[in-house]
Amino acid sequence: MAEAPQKPVLLTGASGALGRVLARNLAAQGWTLRLTDIAPFPDDVPPGCTFTPADLDNGVDILRLAEGCGMILHFGGISVERPFEEIVGPNLRGLFHIYEAARREGARVLFASSNHSIGFHEREVPLDDSCQFMPDGYYGLSKAYGELMGRMYWYKHGVESVLVRIGSSFPEVKDARMLSTWLSYDDLTSLCVRATLAGKTGCSVIWGASDNARTYWRHDARESIGWAPKDSADPFAPQFAGVVSDSPIQERYQGGAYTIMGYSRKTPPPGPLF
Numbered sequence: 147m148a149e150a151p152q153k154p155v156l157l158t159g160a161s162g163a164l165g166r167v168l169a170r171n172l173a174a175q176g177w178t179l180r181l182t183d184i185a186p187f188p189d190d191v192p193p194g195c196t197f198t199p200a201d202l203d204n205g206v207d208i209l210r211l212a213e214g215c216g217m218i219l220h221f222g223g224i225s226v227e228r229p230f231e232e233i234v235g236p237n238l239r240g241l242f243h244i245y246e247a248a249r250r251e252g253a254r255v256l257f258a259s260s261n262h263s264i265g266f267h268e269r270e271v272p273l274d275d276s277c278q279f280m281p282d283g284y285y286g287l288s289k290a291y292g293e294l295m296g297r298m299y300w301y302k303h304g305v306e307s308v309l310v311r312i313g314s315s316f317p318e319v320k321d322a323r324m325l326s327t328w329l330s331y332d333d334l335t336s337l338c339v340r341a342t343l344a345g346k347t348g349c350s351v352i353w354g355a356s357d358n359a360r361t362y363w364r365h366d367a368r369e370s371i372g373w374a375p376k377d378s379a380d381p382f383a384p385q386f387a388g389v390v391s392d393s394p395i396q397e398r399y400q401g402g403a404y405t406i407m408g409y410s411r412k413t414p415p416p417g418p419l420f
């Protein structure tokens with residue numbers, strides 16, 4: 147059996163697609179997980195785990211759930227583009243509750259950030275982890291806020307974070323863009339394992355993508371936490387050869403379809419700003 151953390155791990159967003167994968171895979175490695183989500187857990191609760199429904203907007207419930215935990219895998223909140231008012235509670239106030247709980251418990255946080263925090267970067271320009279935030283909507287903006295919250299809690303309170311800018315984590319590659327952004331479920335799981343078990347992380351940024359030849363991203367803290375992806379989108383390439391959407395905006399930017407949701411510019415900007 148692989149190494150398991152000494153203290154319980156809180157997994158938020160446990161009823162979502164990625165939460166369910168992580169609950170199953172980490173429980174299978176002998177981890178003691180506290181699962182939570184606002185929605186009921188749709189599977190059998192795995193051995194060694196408990197499930198408690200909670201709203202991220204309820205700070206007292208989140209503090210109670212985190213009691214005694216050494217790690218918070220924060221996958222909860224809105225995970226797609228939505229109107230601003232729907233995002234405020236779970237993704238802004240909820241994140242504050244997560245970080246306050248981490249501060250009180252001396253716990254580390256893995257924050258499931260997203261490529262949509264940088265989605266308006268051009269596809270042609272390879273990015274480092276120090277690139278400017280370029281959110282492509284309210285959802286991406288909430289992820290940029292989350293990363294900045296992690297940075298603030300590290301410098302001000304010494305709370306460690308692993309900020310994972312997840313590309314596209316699905317069972318398999320579903321479109322041409324995912325040849326650049328895909329993160330396999332096994333690579334996602336090993337990233338959560340390393341983020342939890344690494345001796346120190348400080349406040350690290352990791353590009354959450356498998357070993358894809360067409361990647362948009364390079365240089366991050368993966369070596370320092372001992373993570374290396376094993377899978378790749380490359381074998382899916384022949385399926386998507388020559389497939390292009392009918393939107394030049396979507397094709398231009400890393401965030402893909404999210405960049406054109408609610409887009410109202412009459413003419414696109416002439417070139418990259420950064």
Ligand code: 15L
Pocket residue numbers: 225226260261262312313314315327401
């Ligand atoms: C995300 O952040 C979403 O949660 C996911 O559903 C995908 O849309 C993904 O980004 C993506 O960019 O493919």
